Amino acid sequence: MFLALRQVRAFTDNGLRLIMSNLKEISSVKSFGGFQKVYSHDSSELKCEMKFGIFLPPDADKTKYPVLYWLSGLTCTEQNFITKAGCQKYAAECKLIVVVPDTSPRGCKIEGEDDSYDFGSGAGFYLNATEPKWKTNYRMYSYIVNELPAFIEANFPAIPDKKSIFGHSMGGLGALQIALKNSDKYKSVSAFSPICNPVNCPWGIKAFTGYLGEDKTTWEEYDACCLITKHGSTYPDILIDQGTADNFLIDGQLNPDAMEKVCAEKKVPLTLRRQEGYDHSYYFIATFVEDHVRFHAKFLQ
């Protein structure tokens, strides 16, 4: 606890921001020589309190490190990845901070916000909603791209111009669409079983209709395949792992074939690995998270 406060003090370049954001340490546990912490803060984009996990590698009280952002999938909070993925070992070895936000605003008192596993709470889809009911709080795109990194850089030992992003499923899509539109901000992007083409799958159609309305041209801003078709990509490589025994692949939610096709058409470098027999779970993520961390470390160091 003492260490955490000392770190926050040491790296806060704006004491006022720290106080205004109401940063609170929820937990701090030593892990692989560093610290896995959870904080809450008041988000101005989302107009609610948000939690996030942050792994600080060894010696984060002495020096600044690059930051790797992880975006989780449907139903997750900041806890799933930090307890199950086993990422801390590789973050410690590669000297990376790993930031793990929650997947949506919470407790906004919007009618129906807790009714579905794939819409509302736990299902923010990393977009800025435009439909009247959701547009005040459901601004996860701006939260992830602007507010959270500024907050992390103000309060933790983060090197501002060294950021990468990865995620899983809904968060794999989030990582892809965010990185594709912000190649000036991120050094690299990767994903586990991402929703590659949400405008053409049940999860995407439900979420985009609800958050963005019926005009499908607005949906394309948040679809990895549409973005690549329109704008290509300047990343030297995009790493995607997809399990072949993933039920959601079989159900047509993920569409890696569409991603492969548009990347080939637009000559966008893509390393899509079909991992034989793996499913959609954190056991799959844990198996290959080392490869993803080392992939990003290569671009961040």
Added chain:
Amino acid sequence: MFLALRQVRAFTDNGLRLIMSNLKEISSVKSFGGFQKVYSHDSSELKCEMKFGIFLPPDADKTKYPVLYWLSGLTCTEQNFITKAGCQKYAAECKLIVVVPDTSPRGCKIEGEDDSYDFGSGAGFYLNATEPKWKTNYRMYSYIVNELPAFIEANFPAIPDKKSIFGHSMGGLGALQIALKNSDKYKSVSAFSPICNPVNCPWGIKAFTGYLGEDKTTWEEYDACCLITKHGSTYPDILIDQGTADNFLIDGQLNPDAMEKVCAEKKVPLTLRRQEGYDHSYYFIATFVEDHVRFHAKFLQ
């Protein structure tokens, strides 16, 4: 699913046992090239259905492997270790099966069985109860030492004479007292933050009074320090990791100093590592589980 059934068929040397025990596959997920599975079966020792996790390393459909048993701590089920410890990577590398039982009988309809976190359900303490209320079901000692290994060896590709055991907290005590009394059965033993001297700590006094009654001489059978004082140990080494920031250490529940003292007195080889700043959680276990798996692999291969 098909693979699992094929494996069970291939390695069952007694079809009747399989049917009588009512073995059911609850889940099967690919992990680090092997499979993390959960089964249930009917335990004759505990007179209830029990679940266990089992990690089968790659090629477990072709060959037999040594088995490492993990005993979990208070409140755990078979899930905590298999989802949070990150052991599968090292079990796959070292070619070990890892079996993770639940921590007590469940649903036995004993009055008060679910009332405490440290007694009854989730708190079997790996002993054979003698008090009338508990003695019919609470026989975790016999379940772990006899019934479960016989069952695993009959139904999975396990080498019968190659077994080791480790555990955490209550399960660290379980691993130690079981290994110390059965050095013919186990090749090695290790523990994370074990309850070293339960006859002298609040958790142990509560559990032993409840399960074994007031005669404290019967308690010593399940106390690692008492067993070493009486019988020494023939193991070439015992590995214990203990975090220095562990609240339960500070509360006097764990007593590694007592263990160190009796091992020194009885010239019992002990590697007790005090890990600076680590707590009692699975983040601590995940950090050092590789060392423990490799420690056991050395004796099992």
